[in-house]
Amino acid sequence: MTNVPPTGLGPSELSDLAVGCAVLAGGGGGDPRVGLLMALHAVSETGPVPLVQLEDLDPEGLVLPSGMIGAPTVMVEKIPNGAESKVIRSALEARLGKPVVAMMCLEMGGINGVLPIAWAANAGLPIVDGDLMGRAFPEVQMCTPHLHGISAWPCAIADERLQVITYETRDNVWLERLARNTVSTLGGCACSSLYPMTAAEAAVPTIRGTVTTAISVGSAIRTAPEDPFDSLGEIIPLARLLTGKVTAVERRTEGGFVRGSAVIEGTGVDGGRSLTIEFQNENLVALENGEAIATVPDIITLLDSHTAQGIVTEHIRYGQRVVVAVFPAPEQWTSEAGLAVVGPRVFGYDVDYQPVHGTS
Amino acid sequence: MKTEDTFRIGIDVGGTNTDAVVIDSNDNVIAKTKTPTTPDIQSGISAALDSVLNGLAESVDRITHVMLGTTHATNAILERRDLNKIISVRVAGPASHAIPPLFDWPDELRDEVLAGEVIVDGGSELNGQELARFDPEHLSRFLEQIDEEIDAVAITGVFSPVVPDHELAAKEVVNEVLGDLPVSLSHGIGALGLLERENACALNAALLSVAARIVDGLTGALETKGLPAHAYIAQNDGTLMGLDYALKYPVLTIGSGPSNSMRGAAFLTGVSDALVVDVGGTSTDIGVMNRGYPRESSSPVDIGGVRTNFRMPDLVSIALGGGTVVRDCADGFQIGPESVGFRLLDEALVFGGSTATLTDYAVAAGRANLGDSSNLKKTSKNLEEVFVRSDRLLAEAIDTVKVSRSAVPLIAVGGGSMLVPDDLPGVSEVQRPEHYEVANAIGAAIASVSGQVDRVYELSGSSREEALQQASSAARDEAIAAGADPDSTEVVELEEVPMAYLTEPVIRVRAKCAGSLAVN
Numbered sequence: 093m094t095n096v097p098p099t100g101l102g103p104s105e106l107s108d109l110a111v112g113c114a115v116l117a118g119g120g121g122g123d124p125r126v127g128l129l130m131a132l133h134a135v136s137e138t139g140p141v142p143l144v145q146l147e148d149l150d151p152e153g154l155v156l157p158s159g160m161i162g163a164p165t166v167m168v169e170k171i172p173n174g175a176e177s178k179v180i181r182s183a184l185e186a187r188l189g190k191p192v193v194a195m196m197c198l199e200m201g202g203i204n205g206v207l208p209i210a211w212a213a214n215a216g217l218p219i220v221d222g223d224l225m226g227r228a229f230p231e232v233q234m235c236t237p238h239l240h241g242i243s244a245w246p247c248a249i250a251d252e253r254l255q256v257i258t259y260e261t262r263d264n265v266w267l268e269r270l271a272r273n274t275v276s277t278l279g280g281c282a283c284s285s286l287y288p289m290t291a292a293e294a295a296v297p298t299i300r301g302t303v304t305t306a307i308s309v310g311s312a313i314r315t316a317p318e319d320p321f322d323s324l325g326e327i328i329p330l331a332r333l334l335t336g337k338v339t340a341v342e343r344r345t346e347g348g349f350v351r352g353s354a355v356i357e358g359t360g361v362d363g364g365r366s367l368t369i370e371f372q373n374e375n376l377v378a379l380e381n382g383e384a385i386a387t388v389p390d391i392i393t394l395l396d397s398h399t400a401q402g403i404v405t406e407h408i409r410y411g412q413r414v415v416v417a418v419f420p421a422p423e424q425w426t427s428e429a430g431l432a433v434v435g436p437r438v439f440g441y442d443v444d445y446q447p448v449h450g451t452s
Numbered sequence: 453m454k455t456e457d458t459f460r461i462g463i464d465v466g467g468t469n470t471d472a473v474v475i476d477s478n479d480n481v482i483a484k485t486k487t488p489t490t491p492d493i494q495s496g497i498s499a500a501l502d503s504v505l506n507g508l509a510e511s512v513d514r515i516t517h518v519m520l521g522t523t524h525a526t527n528a529i530l531e532r533r534d535l536n537k538i539i540s541v542r543v544a545g546p547a548s549h550a551i552p553p554l555f556d557w558p559d560e561l562r563d564e565v566l567a568g569e570v571i572v573d574g575g576s577e578l579n580g581q582e583l584a585r586f587d588p589e590h591l592s593r594f595l596e597q598i599d600e601e602i603d604a605v606a607i608t609g610v611f612s613p614v615v616p617d618h619e620l621a622a623k624e625v626v627n628e629v630l631g632d633l634p635v636s637l638s639h640g641i642g643a644l645g646l647l648e649r650e651n652a653c654a655l656n657a658a659l660l661s662v663a664a665r666i667v668d669g670l671t672g673a674l675e676t677k678g679l680p681a682h683a684y685i686a687q688n689d690g691t692l693m694g695l696d697y698a699l700k701y702p703v704l705t706i707g708s709g710p711s712n713s714m715r716g717a718a719f720l721t722g723v724s725d726a727l728v729v730d731v732g733g734t735s736t737d738i739g740v741m742n743r744g745y746p747r748e749s750s751s752p753v754d755i756g757g758v759r760t761n762f763r764m765p766d767l768v769s770i771a772l773g774g775g776t777v778v779r780d781c782a783d784g785f786q787i788g789p790e791s792v793g794f795r796l797l798d799e800a801l802v803f804g805g806s807t808a809t810l811t812d813y814a815v816a817a818g819r820a821n822l823g824d825s826s827n828l829k830k831t832s833k834n835l836e837e838v839f840v841r842s843d844r845l846l847a848e849a850i851d852t853v854k855v856s857r858s859a860v861p862l863i864a865v866g867g868g869s870m871l872v873p874d875d876l877p878g879v880s881e882v883q884r885p886e887h888y889e890v891a892n893a894i895g896a897a898i899a900s901v902s903g904q905v906d907r908v909y910e911l912s913g914s915s916r917e918e919a920l921q922q923a924s925s926a927a928r929d930e931a932i933a934a935g936a937d938p939d940s941t942e943v944v945e946l947e948e949v950p951m952a953y954l955t956e957p958v959i960r961v962r963a964k965c966a967g968s969l970a971v972n
Binding site: 126129130132133134162163165167169170171172174175210214252253254279280337345409410411442448 | 544546547548549550551552555556575578579581583610611616634643645647814851852853854910957958959960
């Protein structure tokens with residue numbers, strides 16, 4: 093597996109990135125399409141966005157991990173202005189007294205794996221080959237810097253009117269609370285930069301190479317000569333829990349989350365088996381006969397059984413033919429400290445983390 | 453026999469054939485025909501009418517309604533023919549500048565259709581609050597500098613399905629500056645999803661002249677035949693719209709064919725919940741019917757390379773039909789995907805041709821009784837294997853669209869439906885109704901009228917039940933406005949989707965009501 097980083101992200105890399113982000117999202121993060129179209133439009137005007145490693149940057153320059161917060165389903169209707177990243181950049185440069193030298197994706201899954209590329213292009217910045225989740229998660233503290241005592245604030249949220257709100261909170265609970273209320277007041281979605289760090293500070297927490305991995309995943313699926321799952325397995329360790337058909341899906345809204353479950357009944361060699369996937373925006377556990385056989389923070393994604401494209405939880409429906417795929421969690425999350433932040437118990441499941449065994 | 457009986461005619465203009473049926477007031481099929489589809493709208497409809505009325509003893513005065521389903525709009529887009537030059541106006545600033553209007557259209561289609569596009573301030577938030585004040589001056593200035601000749605204008609406002617006010621205000625500005633020009637407003641066309649709704653709205657504006665031609669062709673044909681009937685056009689959800697509505701919303705006619713055949717299948721069998729398999733000459737469409745209506749697709753639909761989000765039946769199509777070619781190859785034989793299509797009557801073995809088709813195998817296997825079976829020596833050797841494989845292709849496709857594990861009835865319609873075996877896994881019984889070959893024209897003839905809404909509700913102030921009630925009632929009003937009899941309307945679809953990552957509970961509700969045609 094040789095994932096050579098591209099030097100820049102143009103239309104073809106962006107299309108692959110969007111496919112990869114839907115695979116690595118674990119069912120959450122929203123459909124990447126609006127992010128992809130924004131990025132495609134942005135690079136059609138600016139040219140490809142340079143992809144950089146943290147070591148390529150001025151160690152004292154600021155890196156802005158960014159993403160949309162709120163409801164991706166709102167952003168599908170109320171599309172951003174495009175200049176949000178410029179005003180966020182100015183606000184945080186003024187506050188921190190240092191120049192911003194690059195943007196970074198907050199998460200590498202769903203819409204947020206692609207949107208920051210558009211913002212980087214619009215702000216005239218390169219994008220870092222890495223992110224702070226290595227997948228998609230729903231909450232502010234579920235970012236790797238939190239494990240290293242780096243705070244999410246000062247941070248900034250901007251809306252399409254190019255209003256910027258900066259936060260100087262004292263803890264993540266208040267940040268989460270204030271940010272959610274702000275987003276609600278602004279109409280359901282907004283752009284944000286959290287955990288601003290110098291390139292030197294970012295070196296420790298950043299999960300490296302994830303933009304390259306996502307592009308390689310997308311490219312492998314899109315250009316697979318035969319079975320796309322074989323091509324996918326050559327890029328990233330892949331465990332296929334079950335191949336089957338969605339026979340039941342149930343969703344409800346609770347405290348800002350879409351919670352629910354889907355039942356996948358095995359077909360072919362998996363005939364007679366059945367898995368239940370429980371999700372809260374992201375897929376969190378896979379149960380067989382009531383036992384958890386895969387759990388968060390491993391990445392559990394339903395993939396279309398023909399194309400290997402990722403299916404977000406909003407789009408799961410009866411009758412879909414799927415492969416229940418599991419990709420290993422980024423290492424930082426499987427430590428004791430990591431599991432205390434993103435392990436299954438955090439999401440209310442009384443089970444221990446079950447690392448994926450036997451990758452194919 | 454009643455002397456005062458009245459009749460309806462259903463016509464379905466397909467890619468190859470135009471089917472027509474006459475139905476009496478007790479819903480009996482009293483005449484049916486298939487004629488070749490012609491490029492010219494009026495002559496094709498006239499030919500179908502001539503053919504189906506030929507030999508009908510009753511006076512044409514007794515024909516009260518004519519329902520037309522047609523692929524003309526689809527073909528106009530696919531072939532980039534007869535399309536209007538339009539301007540696309542988006543009322544959404546300061547939001548949405550990050551993606552320009554019609555950004556993802558194929559260049560060729562955009563060049564053909566688009567004379568200009570603009571984003572002006574305005575629109576709504578999801579809770580109905582104003583996103584920004586509408587900017588009429590900006591729109592006027594933009595319209596005044598357009599020097600190309602414009603046929604129509606498409607206007608799309610952010611969250612216009614929640615609050616359409618700024619789309620209506622923009623229409624006034626367009627009419628002030630450009631005069632009395634046709635304008636398509638997105639809130640009447642598509643659901644939430646700004647870009648997909650904007651695409652559908654722009655396609656709609658581009659199709660307005662095609663719509664006028666369809667309506668003129670239909671009314672012209674009816675006048676020539678001296679038919680005083682009320683005319684309706686079928687839309688993609690299997691319901692009808694009046695001609696005035698069709699003139700405004702031609703994009704909704706796209707996809708009416710499969711819906712009509714499913715509605716026809718429901719009608720012919722009296723079964724309202726079933727799988728419907730429509731086998732044509734080249735392909736097979738499989739869909740699910742819930743309460744007599746096709747289940748709609750939840751994923752976006754591409755039309756001529758343009759992504760839209762309006763209502764379309766959720767179908768699985770496979771390349772298997774009566775004309776599908778079966779050829780020998782190194783490891784046995786291969787089924788399709790090529791088909792002899794409309795040349796079946798010349799090329800199939802049973803009709804004296806030289807190409808082995810699935811129709812020939814069906815005759816050899818005793819599934820059909822057609823043509824001359826003495827020409828079939830060539831087909832006998834792989835007979836069982838061919839049907840094992842073709843039945844498996846059907847079974848897999850059928851299983852993909854099923855919603856539950858329990859066995860459900862299946863209705864086989866279309867000219868090639870003899871290919872559907874009697875035994876299929878997960879299917880309780882296979883029904884083969886009489887008149888199966890013109891199910892689509894029957895579907896048009898018996899169609900009802902519907903109304904649909906797609907709204908967002910914040911649940912902080914009201915209960916979930918109130919939201920569902922409000923949506924249902926709005927859908928009912930739409931159905932009545934479209935011509936449904938108020939006493940017969942019922943909710944045929946009610947779907948709620950919670951929205952993720954929001955603090956306050958918010959649901960999106962799609963409701964659809966349908967009812968029979970109001971008499972006059």
